[in-house]
Amino acid sequence: MLSLSSISPLKTSPCRTHFPLPSHHRYSFCRFGVRSSYAEAGVKGDSKSATIDVEADVKSERVVVLGGNGFVGSAICKAAVSKGIEVTSLSRSGRPSQSSSWVDQVNWVTGDVFYVNWDEVLVGATAVVSTLGGFGSEEQMKRINGEANVLAVGAAKDYGVPKFILISVHDYNLPQFLLESGYFTGKRKAESEVLSKYPNSGVVLRPGFIYGKRRVDGFEIPLDLIGEPLEKILRATENLTRPLSALPASDLILAPPVSVDDVALAAVNAITDDDFFGIFTIEQIKEAAAKVSV
Numbered sequence: 022m023l024s025l026s027s028i029s030p031l032k033t034s035p036c037r038t039h040f041p042l043p044s045h046h047r048y049s050f051c052r053f054g055v056r057s058s059y060a061e062a063g064v065k066g067d068s069k070s071a072t073i074d075v076e077a078d079v080k081s082e083r084v085v086v087l088g089g090n091g092f093v094g095s096a097i098c099k100a101a102v103s104k105g106i107e108v109t110s111l112s113r114s115g116r117p118s119q120s121s122s123w124v125d126q127v128n129w130v131t132g133d134v135f136y137v138n139w140d141e142v143l144v145g146a147t148a149v150v151s152t153l154g155g156f157g158s159e160e161q162m163k164r165i166n167g168e169a170n171v172l173a174v175g176a177a178k179d180y181g182v183p184k185f186i187l188i189s190v191h192d193y194n195l196p197q198f199l200l201e202s203g204y205f206t207g208k209r210k211a212e213s214e215v216l217s218k219y220p221n222s223g224v225v226l227r228p229g230f231i232y233g234k235r236r237v238d239g240f241e242i243p244l245d246l247i248g249e250p251l252e253k254i255l256r257a258t259e260n261l262t263r264p265l266s267a268l269p270a271s272d273l274i275l276a277p278p279v280s281v282d283d284v285a286l287a288a289v290n291a292i293t294d295d296d297f298f299g300i301f302t303i304e305q306i307k308e309a310a311a312k313v314s315v
């Protein structure tokens with residue numbers, strides 16, 4: 022009878038990676054040596070030298086996070102690194118000042134999305150996650166929420182990046198005239214671009230208020246002190262408040278907050294799951310996060 026006494030990597034060198042592949046993912050090929058010994062009589066001598074090569078396919082991801090040093094972007098970089106994903110961040114201020122082990126594992130590129138040389142960030146990427154967005158004048162909001170993302174989606178498509186994930190926003194059930202602000206028109210323009218250029222892989226996450234620890238000028242603002250209890254209260258009173266949800270703008274009060282870690286995990290789920298694409302609501306973001314939170 023043959024018993025396998027040990028299975029160990031044949032060599033200590035890292036897995037080789039092959040490009041390009043017909044599928045839109047890169048795979049690493051690992052070679053294992055299987056050492057065998059014969060436990061029963063009839064076979065003399067030590068046969069430990071026998072080895073069998075096994076080739077295992079391990080999907081390897083390289084994600085580019087646009088705005089990886091922001092509030093949501095940092096959480097995405099950290100979560101992605103923890104799942105063994107190779108991460109590059111692009112932002113104007115580059116590497117954040119905080120010292121953490123995940124920070125050392127991210128490739129920090131300093132640049133403006135409107136002027137960057139995409140060769141520096143997109144070559145070989147398997148996914149782009151955009152956290153570009155923000156407030157300001159009407160023009161500024163249209164530019165950063167809309168034009169910046171439209172530009173990034175086009176660049177990702179041109180470079181053959183197979184997946185684009187946009188951090189967008191819940192519409193809060195707002196009346197139409199408020200949805201016509203630069204913030205929301207920019208977001209919806211960016212969403213349309215993602216869904217039209219990436220019909221079978223594009224992801225739009227629409228969170229409401231996101232809580233967690235936001236760093237501003239080296240200080241942490243604990244948004245979770247408000248967000249976490251509010252999320253629990255709204256969940257507990259869901260049945261009572263449901264009739265109110267038909268009222269215009271009611272979601273400003275009723276839309277449950279979501280933790281920054283859940284948004285980050287939902288993004289990681291989007292990066293790693295080929296079947297995850299389309300528009301995702303607050304509840305669906307939480308469900309997606311739960312799938313990869315272990």
Ligand SMILES: NC(=O)c1ccc[n+]([C@@H]2O[C@H](COP(=O)([O-])OP(=O)(O)OC[C@H]3O[C@@H](n4cnc5c(N)ncnc54)[C@H](OP(=O)(O)O)[C@@H]3O)[C@@H](O)[C@H]2O)c1
Pocket residue numbers: 087088089090091092093094111112113114115132133134135152153154155165169188189190191228229230231232
């Ligand atoms: N926070 C919330 O409660 C919430 C709720 C719903 C949706 N969202 C959406 O989630 C996304 C992320 O929000 P956040 O709170 O994490 O925002 P944030 O902290 O302000 O992060 C924005 C990131 O974008 C980068 N950035 C801005 N302009 C850039 C440019 N021209 N080129 C390159 N990078 C640029 C910023 O870095 P630099 O300034 O260094 O360039 C920063 O890293 C936004 O789209 C927001 O609308 C947020």
